[in-house]
Amino acid sequence: MLRTPIVPRVSETDGAGHINNCFVPIWLEAGRREIFRILTPDLSFGAWRVALVNTNIDYTAQLFFADDAEVLTWVDHVGTKSFRLYEEVHQTGRLCASGTATYVYFNYDTQQGEAIPADARVAFTEHMREPEATQAV
Amino acid sequence: MLRTPIVPRVSETDGAGHINNCFVPIWLEAGRREIFRILTPDLSFGAWRVALVNTNIDYTAQLFFADDAEVLTWVDHVGTKSFRLYEEVHQTGRLCASGTATYVYFNYDTQQGEAIPADARVAFTEHMREPEATQAV
């Protein structure tokens, strides 16, 4: 599991007084930095290898500006050419949002999905959700 | 159905050369302005009445900076206290993203969901998806 600290920004709040829901996908993507590094070790966009195909996010509690938040990121499923992450946003002990993000391992030159390389598959295993945790959710 | 024109911004692109996926939820929320106006006619945050509970977005084709885009917004389902929207993002004749957003009609003072008022229910019917289209999805 990867842990990414998030310090909320004024620009991420909205007129309803909390963190605007549109910044939750941004925080969740911020939580994937080490996942991206597994697939593109130098994080260069010339060698970028992921294309997002789906996100499904449950908003379970309001997020506020005053307190620090944290994104937790797990690898949830690895297929031949695609993989799914599961992520949670916590603040002051509350689960505020959770969701999945499904990516294709993608070659932007050929505009085709490709098989996820063996070394990435191995690196992903370090961040897999426990089978028990999977059942509990 | 509501149609919202979107002119892509440089700040909405990313290093991979297209519109970053995190701006799709922002464009989709932009498409809900008239929905929000049905529930809060003066669009004031003091009378704001929606809380997002889920978004589920399929990213089906890349969105680019150079061409105008359009968000289409339908009311997909109306329950007692909640409602679901269905939206699509089109660019140059391509369906690039589609998704649902589920909201609770929410009283921020009491922090409770409430029954959607009758006049809003009537207004929603104008933007309902055709039953056929609903079945097709």
Next chain:
Amino acid sequence: MLRTPIVPRVSETDGAGHINNCFVPIWLEAGRREIFRILTPDLSFGAWRVALVNTNIDYTAQLFFADDAEVLTWVDHVGTKSFRLYEEVHQTGRLCASGTATYVYFNYDTQQGEAIPADARVAFTEHMREPEATQAV
């Protein structure tokens, strides 16, 4: 002068109830789309030719979510390798923000500034501020 309509987004508001100041530079950049097109006619990033060197923005009145806004963009000064734009944001008849943006005509391959081409200089003249207006500021 270029006119760019802006429909404020919920995600652009902040907890203080108005449009967050950080979205003003984003709106102002949105107002430069046709300027960018003069320098990069197909708006492709592979042929991108501008690098920002300074922005100076005065925030003169609050911008709100409920009303449409408009960005006005003028070319203020054209040098050999650089040019300066002057822009204003208006809402409900009020001047809410104004500012300059100074760009270098930049070759990202050589990482060097270059002379602004003659055809761009001609195209810029169409959007120049009136000399009188320039003096007034």
Next chain:
Amino acid sequence: MLRTPIVPRVSETDGAGHINNCFVPIWLEAGRREIFRILTPDLSFGAWRVALVNTNIDYTAQLFFADDAEVLTWVDHVGTKSFRLYEEVHQTGRLCASGTATYVYFNYDTQQGEAIPADARVAFTEHMREPEATQAV
């Protein structure tokens, strides 16, 4: 001086391959969190006390996605009702952006500027730029 670590996000890059200039004001505002806390100790928007009047930013070097950045924030000048901050963004030992932000101490209920309270003035002194540094810039 306040130090705020920034981990660049994919969504903050743009098609030109670097951090988009519009995210620099967002990072700089992120650097002001403890300044905001001096004026609004619980960081609640109901007691928010600052209104931005000017920002002036020099963009001196490109910011990239792959490396961590840092925002440095100083109090540059304190007047009766207004104050000015000076900030820098550094990445991999390079000064990439610097700028000032001028705020009025503002009462959103009366919509009037007010005198900065004595305790805030004292707290500001801890973050003042050295006179020498001021001369050097």
